[in-house]
Amino acid sequence: MSKNKEIARIFEKMADILEFLGDNPYRIATYRRVANILSELNVDVEELVKSGKIYNIPGIGQSSVEKILEYLKKGKISKYEELKAKVPEDLLELMDVPNIGPKTLRLAYEKLGIRSKDDFLRAVRSGMLATLPGFGEKKLQNIMRGIELWEKSKERMTLIEAFEIGQEYLDYMKHLENLIEKIELAGSLRRRKETVGDIDILVSAPRQNWVKIHEHFVSFNGVKDVLLKGETKSSVVLENARQVDLRTVEPHQWGAALQYFTGSKEHNIRVRDIAKAKGLKLSEYGVFKADTDQWIGGSSEEEVYALLGMQTPPPEIRENAGEIELALEGKLPKLVSFQDIKGDFHIHTNWSDGIGTLEEMIETAYRMGYEYVVVGDHSLSSRVAKGLDVERYRQQWKEIDRLQKEYSSKGFYILKGCEVDILPDGSLDLPDSVLAEFDFVVASIHTRFSQDNTYRILKAIENPYVNLIGHPTGKSYGSRQGYPLDMEKIIKLARDTGTALELNTFRADLSPEHVRMCMAEGVYIAIVTDAHAPAHLKYMHLGVGLARRGWALPELVLNTKDIKGVKEFVLKKRKLLAVV
DNA sequence: GCCGTTTTCGGCCCGACTGTTTTCAGTCG
Numbered sequence A: 001m002s003k004n005k006e007i008a009r010i011f012e013k014m015a016d017i018l019e020f021l022g023d024n025p026y027r028i029a030t031y032r033r034v035a036n037i038l039s040e041l042n043v044d045v046e047e048l049v050k051s052g053k054i055y056n057i058p059g060i061g062q063s064s065v066e067k068i069l070e071y072l073k074k075g076k077i078s079k080y081e082e083l084k085a086k087v088p089e090d091l092l093e094l095m096d097v098p099n100i101g102p103k104t105l106r107l108a109y110e111k112l113g114i115r116s117k118d119d120f121l122r123a124v125r126s127g128m129l130a131t132l133p134g135f136g137e138k139k140l141q142n143i144m145r146g147i148e149l150w151e152k153s154k155e156r157m158t159l160i161e162a163f164e165i166g167q168e169y170l171d172y173m174k175h176l177e178n179l180i181e182k183i184e185l186a187g188s189l190r191r192r193k194e195t196v197g198d199i200d201i202l203v204s205a206p207r208q209n210w211v212k213i214h215e216h217f218v219s220f221n222g223v224k225d226v227l228l229k230g231e232t233k234s235s236v237v238l239e240n241a242r243q244v245d246l247r248t249v250e251p252h253q254w255g256a257a258l259q260y261f262t263g264s265k266e267h268n269i270r271v272r273d274i275a276k277a278k279g280l281k282l283s284e285y286g287v288f289k290a291d292t293d294q295w296i297g298g299s300s301e302e303e304v305y306a307l308l309g310m311q312t313p314p315p316e317i318r319e320n321a322g323e324i325e326l327a328l329e330g331k332l333p334k335l336v337s338f339q340d341i342k343g344d345f346h347i348h349t350n351w352s353d354g355i356g357t358l359e360e361m362i363e364t365a366y367r368m369g370y371e372y373v374v375v376g377d378h379s380l381s382s383r384v385a386k387g388l389d390v391e392r393y394r395q396q397w398k399e400i401d402r403l404q405k406e407y408s409s410k411g412f413y414i415l416k417g418c419e420v421d422i423l424p425d426g427s428l429d430l431p432d433s434v435l436a437e438f439d440f441v442v443a444s445i446h447t448r449f450s451q452d453n454t455y456r457i458l459k460a461i462e463n464p465y466v467n468l469i470g471h472p473t474g475k476s477y478g479s480r481q482g483y484p485l486d487m488e489k490i491i492k493l494a495r496d497t498g499t500a501l502e503l504n505t506f507r508a509d510l511s512p513e514h515v516r517m518c519m520a521e522g523v524y525i526a527i528v529t530d531a532h533a534p535a536h537l538k539y540m541h542l543g544v545g546l547a548r549r550g551w552a553l554p555e556l557v558l559n560t561k562d563i564k565g566v567k568e569f570v571l572k573k574r575k576l577l578a579v580v
Numbered sequence B: 001g002c003c004g005t006t007t008t009c010g011g012c013c014c015g016a017c018t019g020t021t022t023t024c025a026g027t028c029g
Helices: A003-020 A025-040 A045-051 A062-074 A078-084 A089-096 A102-112 A117-126 A137-152 A159-176 A207-218 A251-262 A265-277 A301-307 A323-329 A358-367 A390-408 A454-462 A487-497 A512-521 A534-549 A563-576
Strands: A182-186 A199-204 A223-229 A233-238 A243-249 A280-283 A286-289 A295-297 A343-347 A372-378 A413-421 A440-444 A500-504 A525-528
Touching (some): A003 A045, A003 A062, A003 A089, A003 A102, A062 A078, A117 A137, A182 A251, A207 A223, A343 A358, A358 A372, A454 A487, A487 A500
Parallel strands (some): A199 A243, A372 A413
Antiparallel strands (some): A286 A295
C-alpha cells in the first residue's frame, strides 16, 4: 500500500471515531475530505512534502499537514493513537453497515455496554437492542437486513459487471418508453470507476408518471428486496446482492440531476462552492439565484456548467483532481474517445485459452468498425492457457493469411501477434528469431505474482521485438493488488525504447494514476479488451473510459493509429535497437 | 478542521426516505 493510501486510511478511521464520539460534523467532514484527497492524489505524498507543495493543496490545512509529517517521520499519528484508545476499533467496522450509523453504535455502547462487533451482533439477535428507546420492530429488521447485505456484498462490483447489470435494467425500464423522457446510468458507473458500489439510474419524466415508474422499477425480475420506495427515489437489492437505485426528476431538471448523481461527491462539493461564489445555488433540481430562489437553468449538464462559467468536464475525470480549475479556464484537454479507436491489440482465440474461433474473433473485431486486430494467443509456458509452440503459431499464421485475403477487400487487417510469457528470469518464452516474424508482440507476466517483478518487465522492454507490456502491474480490478513494481523506471524505459504499456479492460490495469504518469512522460498506452470470447470485444468502450479516468490523450493512445502507424511503431523500435 | 472578491470568525451542499415521533432524528447519497 502506498503511503498516500496508508495515511488516507488513518484519516478515514479518525473520522469514524470522531463521528462516534459526536464531534463537530465539519471537522469530521474535513478528515474525510483529506482522506479522499490523499487517496485520489496522483503524486506521492512524500514528493509533495519534499517539494513543499503539500502546503498548497486546497482542503489540506496546517493541522493535517502536521499529522502527515508526523506519520512520515514516526510511522504513526499521535492524535489517532489517542482517539483509538477511546473506542473499541472493531465496533466501528459496523459503521459501514447500511442502516447502522454512529448514533446507533453510540447508544448501544452507552446504554447496553456494547464493546465489540460481536457484542453488537449478539445484541441484535437476542432482541436486547430492541429495548433501546426509539428502536421499534421495523428498525430492527432494517438493521438485520443491513448486516446481511453487508456481509454478502463487501466486495464492490467490477466495472464490467456493473455495466452489464445496469444495461439490463435500462432495457427493462425502457418498456415504459411512453412514460419516460430520458434515462441514463449515473454515479460511479458513468464515471467508469474500476469498481462500482451500487448502480444509479436516473430518469426524467412528467411528475404524473413517477408513481408508475417506481412501481415498474421495484417489479424487476431479479429484485430480492425493496429497500425503499418513494415518488422520487427507490432502492432495491437484486438476487446477486447488488443494489440499484432509481431517481426521478422532471424534464427541465435533467441536466442538474445528471450532474448531481454522476458525482463524484468531491467534484460536486467544489462545483457548488463555485455556484455560491457567483450568488447562485446548485441542487439536483437546477441552478437557482441564491437570493430569490429563482430557477435559471439545468435542463442539460452543459447548461449547468455554462451558468457557472465552466466547460463541462467529461464524467470520467470528475474527481476534483484538477479538472475544475481547467474547466474554469476553458482549458480542458481533449481526451481519447471510443470513436478514435481503430483496433484491439490483445485478443485470444480457441487456439489457446479463448472460446471463440479465429474466424469468429476476427469477424467480431471487423464488425466493431475497426481497421485492424492483433491476434495474440499465449505462448507455450502458459500451460493452463494451452499456450502455442512455434509450430502451432506457424499453422495459425497460415490460417490468418487465408483469412486476410477475404478481409483485404474490406480494408481490414489481421496482425499476427502473440502474448509471450515473461519468464521468471525476465527472458521471453520464444526466441528472438521467432519473435521477429510476428507483426506485433505483447509480453506479459503470468507467474510469481507476489515478488517484485520490475527486473522482469525492464528486461522484456529491452527486447526489440516487444511492442506492448500486457497487464503490467499484475493487478486485477480492486481484488488482486498486483506485485510491487517500480513504475517510474518502467515508464522511463518504455519511453526510451518506444514500448507501449497496456490498459487491460478486463483487469482494470493500468490505474488512472499510471495512465497520467504515461501521459506526462510521453509513453504510449494501448487499450485492449484481452477478449477470450467474441462478446468481450464490445467492452472496449469501458477500457476507453478507464483510460479517460487517467486523462488519456488520443495522441498517446496506440489504438488511435491507423494500420500504417502501428507498423511504423513496431519498425521504429526495431530500428532504434538496431536489429533491422 | 478549513477557509476568505462582503469573512481571520463564523460559516461549512442539500434533499429524500423511514420510522416512531405528533414535528423530528437518523441515515444515506
